[in-house]
Amino acid sequence: MKNILVPTDFSENSWNAIKYALEFFKDTPCNFYLLHVTLISNYAAGDSPIFPTDTLVEKTILKQAKSSLIKLLKKIKKLKANEKHNFYTLSNYNFFIDAVRNQIQEKDIDLIVMGTKGASGLSEVIVGSNTGDLITQVKCPVLIIPEEAVFTIPExxxxxxxxxxxxxxxxxxxxxxxxxxxxxxxxxxxxxxxxxxxxxxxxxxxxxxxxxxxxxxxxxxxxxxxxxxxxxxxxxxxxxxxxxxxxxxxxxxxxxxxxxxxxxxxxxxxxxxxxxxxx
The missing domain is CATH 3.40.50.620 (HUPs)
Structure with a gap:
């Protein structure tokens, strides 16, 4: 069983990455972990990040993320069913790279699949972004799916x-x-x-x-x-x-x-x- 982590921000390009991954591994037994990270940097007092209690995080900060992940799961299940695939949702309040590293260790992740938006040049989009940090700072294989990529058999x-x-x-x-x-x-x-x-x-x-x-x-x-x-x-x-x-x-x-x-x-x-x- 292959364990695949798919970070998502619920955008079209992250949805495209999910569809690509499902096709790419259609004949491979997989656990897909759909991860949304609510960035700590989005909740800050000046330059200082806010670290609320776990209860507050669950009831407020992650409430919308959990709801969106449930909708995403329903959207995936409308696609052609594949008995080889299992899906799990994960929501974290953390720094992006830290959240990914934690999941790699906890879920024994074999591969990360990440969508990227590259309309104006990859360097303008990836460098300094989550994807750029991911492929340079995390020692785990990463499959990068550009927004215009359509699955074809990689002959x-x-x-x-x-x-x-x-x-x-x-x-x-x-x-x-x-x-x-x-x-x-x-x-x-x-x-x-x-x-x-x-x-x-x-x-x-x-x-x-x-x-x-x-x-x-x-x-x-x-x-x-x-x-x-x-x-x-x-x-x-x-x-x-x-x-x-x-x-x-x-x-x-x-x-x-x-x-x-x-x-x-x-x-x-x-x-x-x-x-x-x-x-």
């Missing part, structure tokens, strides 16, 4: 890397789990500047990836581009990519792809789901 998965990181087998195993779910092909992508050659260390890491994915559909791709995000966009369009997988440890590449794209021609951040993995 083509992009795995951008600069080969400067040795990926531990436990990380690669998580990628393999997804490729085996849908018989997906993993496309290992390297964005390089013109004339740039791989070092011996990079070549060793590339060979390791080739050996690891030997029994799975995979291929290596190199795109020459001055900007990493432009190269990713080109690859996404040319290969009809359905999912992008990133390793947070590969910090430079991770930040460039997820947090830098703001120009109009970069659209992958509002259409293609991202899976962020941590070691």
């Amino acid at each position: 083509e998965i992009a795995f951008p890397t600069d080969y400067n990181i040795f990926y531990q087998p436990n990380i690669l195993k998580r990628i393999s789990e997804i490729t085996k779910m849908y018989d997906s092909a993993i496309r290992i992508l390297h964005i390089a500047k013109k004339g740039e050659k791989l070092t011996e260390f990079q070549l060793e890491n590339k060979d390791f990836l080739n050996d690891y994915f030997l029994d799975e559909k995979h291929s290596f791709h190199r795109i020459t581009s001055k900007k990493i995000e432009t190269g990713v966009q080109c690859f996404v369009e040319s290969r009809n990519i359905n999912l992008i997988i990133m390793i947070a440890k590969n910090l430079n590449l991770f930040q460039r792809i997820l947090f830098k794209p703001t120009v109009e021609e970069i659209s992958y951040h509002i259409e293609i789901p991202f899976l962020v993995l941590h070691e």
Whole structure:
């Protein structure tokens, strides 16, 4: 049984994330935990947060959240029923990251699914937001669902890397789990500047990836581009990519792809789901 945490603010993009997750894991037994966090920062006297009694929190601050979660649960149950899925509602009065960390520990969470609104560029929306804090501060896999993402079987998965990181087998195993779910092909992508050659260390890491994915559909791709995000966009369009997988440890590449794209021609951040993995 997979335990999945789905933070929600009851917006359309968080609803889209829920629908995507239900489709993505339709053949997988799952416990879905729907979490709404009423932020402590919303209740403050000047710069000082207010910490009321537990009774007051339950009767007043969380009353509306609990009501909205019940409505959300009813909305989910109007969708096609899936006997493999169980749903639970959670409401917390806390700081967002603290609330998520608590639930990860208490519920033994395997994955977080989070919707994001990316109409004007992912960096403007995620950086400094709940989603940005989540993927950089919480050591748990996060599946990010952009507001315009529509579920399609992830036949083509992009795995951008600069080969400067040795990926531990436990990380690669998580990628393999997804490729085996849908018989997906993993496309290992390297964005390089013109004339740039791989070092011996990079070549060793590339060979390791080739050996690891030997029994799975995979291929290596190199795109020459001055900007990493432009190269990713080109690859996404040319290969009809359905999912992008990133390793947070590969910090430079991770930040460039997820947090830098703001120009109009970069659209992958509002259409293609991202899976962020941590070691």
